[in-house]
Amino acid sequence: MTSLLTRHRSFDQHVSLQLDSLRGLSALAVLIGHSFQVFIAPVLPSLLPVFGLMAQAAVMIFFVLSGFLITKSITRNATRPSGFSIGSFARDRFNRIYPPLVFAIALVVALFVLAPYFFPTRSHDFLPGGSFIARDGFFVGFPEVAGTLIFLNGFVVENISANGPLWSLSFEVWYYIIAGFIAWRPRLGLPIGIAILAALALSNTLFGVYSIIWFAGAVVAVLHNHEINVKPIAYTGAISGGVMALAIGTLYSLQATTTATPSDLTVYLLVAFNLCAGLSFAAFLYLIVIGVVSFKPWLPASSQYSYTLYVTHLPILLFTFGIVQTNILDRPILSAIIAASASLVAIALAAFAAPKVENFVLIRKSRKDSLTQ
Numbered sequence: 001m002t003s004l005l006t007r008h009r010s011f012d013q014h015v016s017l018q019l020d021s022l023r024g025l026s027a028l029a030v031l032i033g034h035s036f037q038v039f040i041a042p043v044l045p046s047l048l049p050v051f052g053l054m055a056q057a058a059v060m061i062f063f064v065l066s067g068f069l070i071t072k073s074i075t076r077n078a079t080r081p082s083g084f085s086i087g088s089f090a091r092d093r094f095n096r097i098y099p100p101l102v103f104a105i106a107l108v109v110a111l112f113v114l115a116p117y118f119f120p121t122r123s124h125d126f127l128p129g130g131s132f133i134a135r136d137g138f139f140v141g142f143p144e145v146a147g148t149l150i151f152l153n154g155f156v157v158e159n160i161s162a163n164g165p166l167w168s169l170s171f172e173v174w175y176y177i178i179a180g181f182i183a184w185r186p187r188l189g190l191p192i193g194i195a196i197l198a199a200l201a202l203s204n205t206l207f208g209v210y211s212i213i214w215f216a217g218a219v220v221a222v223l224h225n226h227e228i229n230v231k232p233i234a235y236t237g238a239i240s241g242g243v244m245a246l247a248i249g250t251l252y253s254l255q256a257t258t259t260a261t262p263s264d265l266t267v268y269l270l271v272a273f274n275l276c277a278g279l280s281f282a283a284f285l286y287l288i289v290i291g292v293v294s295f296k297p298w299l300p301a302s303s304q305y306s307y308t309l310y311v312t313h314l315p316i317l318l319f320t321f322g323i324v325q326t327n328i329l330d331r332p333i334l335s336a337i338i339a340a341s342a343s344l345v346a347i348a349l350a351a352f353a354a355p356k357v358e359n360f361v362l363i364r365k366s367r368k369d370s371l372t373q
Contacts, residue, residue, distance in 0.1 A: 004222050004226075005071075005074060005075050005078050005084070005182075005183050005186075005222075006075070006078050006079060007075065007079070007225045007226055008072070008075040008076045008078070008079045008225055009224055009225045009226075009227065011224070011289050014294070014297075015288060015289055015291070017297040017300045018288055018294065018295060018297050018300075019065065019069075019288070019303075020297065020300035020301075020302075020303035021295075021297035021298050021299060021300045021302075021303070022061060022065065023061075023062070023065055023302075023303040023306050024299050024300060024301070024302025024303040024304075024306045025058075025298065025299060025302065026058040026059075026061045026062055026065075026306070027058070027062075027302065027303075027306035027307070027309045027310045028299075028302060028306075028309075028347075029054055029055060029057075029058035030055045030058045030059065030165065030310060030313070031309060031313045031343055031346060031347070032051070032054070032055075032343070033051045033052060033054050033055025033056075033058070034055060034134075034165075034313065034314050034317055035317055035339045035340075035342065035343045036048070036051040036339065037051065037052065037055075037134045038134045038314075038317045038318060038321050038339070039317070039321060039328065039335045039336070039338060039339035039342070040332065040335055040336060040339060041132045041134065042132055042133055042328075042329070042335070043328070043329070043330055043331065043332045043335055044332055045132040046257060048132060048256070049252060049253035049256040049257060050253060052256075053249045053252065053253070053270075053273060056270065056273065056274055056277070057245070057273075057274070057277045057281075059165075059168055059274075060210075060213055060274050060277050060278035060281060061278075061281050062168065062172075062310075063168070063171075063172070063210060063213045063214045063217065063278060064213055064214070064216060064217040064220075064278055064281050064282045064285055065217060065285070066172050066175070066214060066217060067175065067213070067214040067215055067216065067217025067218040067219075067220075067221070068217035068218065068220050068221045068285060068289075069217075069221075070093075070175075070176055070179055070218070071179065071217070071218040071221035071222065072221045072225075073089070073092070074089065074179060074180070074183045075221065075222075075225055077089055077183075078183060084183050084184060086180060086183075086184040089180050089183070089184075090180065093173075093176050093180075096307075096358070097169070097173060099357040099358065100307055100308045100311055100312075100353075100354070100357045100358055101148075101149070101166075101169065101311060102149075102357075103308070103311075103312070103353060103357045104163060104166070104308075104311035104312045104315075105145055105148065105149065105163075107312055107315055107316075108140055108160060108162050108163045108315040109140055109145065111138065111162070111315050111316075111319045112124065112138060112139075112140040112162065114319075115137075115138045115319065115322060118319075118322065118323045119138075119322040119323065119325075120325070120326050123137070124137045124138050124139055125137040126138075126321070126322055126325055127325055127326065134318070134321075135161060135162070135318060137161075137322070138161075138162045138315075138318050138319060138322050139161040139162055140160055140161070140162050140163075141158075141160070141161075143157045143158075144157050144158055144159065144160045144161075145160065148160055148166055148170070151169070151170040151173045151174065152170065153166060153167065153170050154167045154170050154171070154204050154207070155170070155200055155203040155204055155207070156203070162314070162315050162318055162319075163311070163314050163315050164314060165310055165311060165313075165314055166311060169311065171206075171207055171210060171214075172214070174196065174197075174200055174207070175211060175214045175215075177196065178193035178196055178197055179193070179218065181193045181196075197211055206271070209271060209274075209275065210274070210278070212275065212278075212279070213274070213275065213278030213279065213282070216278065216279055216282035217282055217285065219282070220282055220285050220286045220289065223286060224286070224289050224290065230286065231287070231290070231292060233283070234283040234284075234286045234287050235283070235287070236283075237279060237280065237282070237283030238280050238281075238283035238284040238287065239280075240280075241276045241277070241279045241280025241281075241283060242276075242277075242280045244276040244280075245273055245276035245277040245280055248269055248272050248273045248276060249273045249277075251269055252266065252269040252270055252273055255269060304351075304354060304355075305347075305350040305351045305353075305354035305358075306350075307354070307358060308350040308353050308354040308357060308358060309346060309347060309350035309351075309354075312346065312349060312350055312353070313343075313346040313350070316342060316345060316346045316349065317339075317342050317343070317346065320338065320341075320342040320345075321342075324338055
């Protein structure tokens with residue numbers, strides 16, 4: 001185990017730009033999916049499963065990239081003369097994750113306080129919204145806020161209703177912790193990591209399922225570090241996983257559009273889709289980092305605010321919906337215009353806030369070393 005983590009290999013600038021592009025575009029895909037869910041689905045619900053799957057696939061891409069980049073960060077840390085520093089690893093992760101999270105929490109609480117002054121219901125409730133409505137209202141509870149700040153949302157407390165995407169952040173942080181323990185003291189850390197994973201998976205089964213996707217990204221990092229050639233497996237995995245994801249996604253869409261409420265089958269199909277999409281992307285990522293697959297990066301600069309956008313966009317969308325809901329009922333064109341406008345506001349806020357709440361000193365330093373943030 002130790003030898004697997006004590007070799008590090010960087011990748012070139014073009015690969016880095018491709019990963020930046022994937023990260024930024026994934027955040028934008030989640031934004032588009034949620035924008036459709038909030039504004040368009042109440043008047044045009046038939047396409048909701050498609051946009052929902054797009055957002056879900058984007059989150060799986062985040063998980064794979066996270067596993068890959070965090071493992072790269074660990075191996076770079078471990079190759080120093082003094083060996084792996086758990087303190088440095090924890091500090092870097094805290095500086096990267098926590099300031100934007102606090103900003104997102106402050107934003108959602110502020111909007112919660114303001115909601116009754118702007119919503120036509122004069123409360124935190126939304127009006128009934130046709131055949132579908134993303135939320136019943138703009139709700140934030142103190143237990144959920146407190147639990148989110150210590151990454152227990154989804155395990156001990158519910159996720160914040162008005163900022164649902166934070167569910168994946170708590171998952172990622174615990175994957176960081178498990179990986180950090182393993183890198184710090186492999187013989188002791190491995191059983192500790194397995195125990196943490198098992199305990200949390202008992203509380204939330206999806207944590208255990210999606211750990212497969214996160215650690216698939218970690219495996220890609222190890223394969224790249226050790227220059228292990230698994231191209232035939234990667235090609236097969238990328239293609240077969242993509243085909244399976246498409247087939248399962250089609251079944252999910254058919255099931256979701258024919259049932260009024262989600263059934264167990266719908267949930268199972270969605271999880272299966274996520275697994276196939278995530279593992280397919282992990283195989284595709286391997287082909288990118290070894291240079292046999294390449295694409296022209298599109299909007300790579302969006303990665304600079306992608307994390308902040310991910311953790312702040314939904315409260316903005318829901319708050320806007322609460323204000324204008326009575327004006328867009330049964331008016332799909334106006335709904336689309338407001339959806340686009342609210343999305344642009346979310347992007348502008350994230351682009352403005354990211355340099356202030358994300359630790360770009362650490363990001364620049366890591367890019368100089370091996371472009372692993």
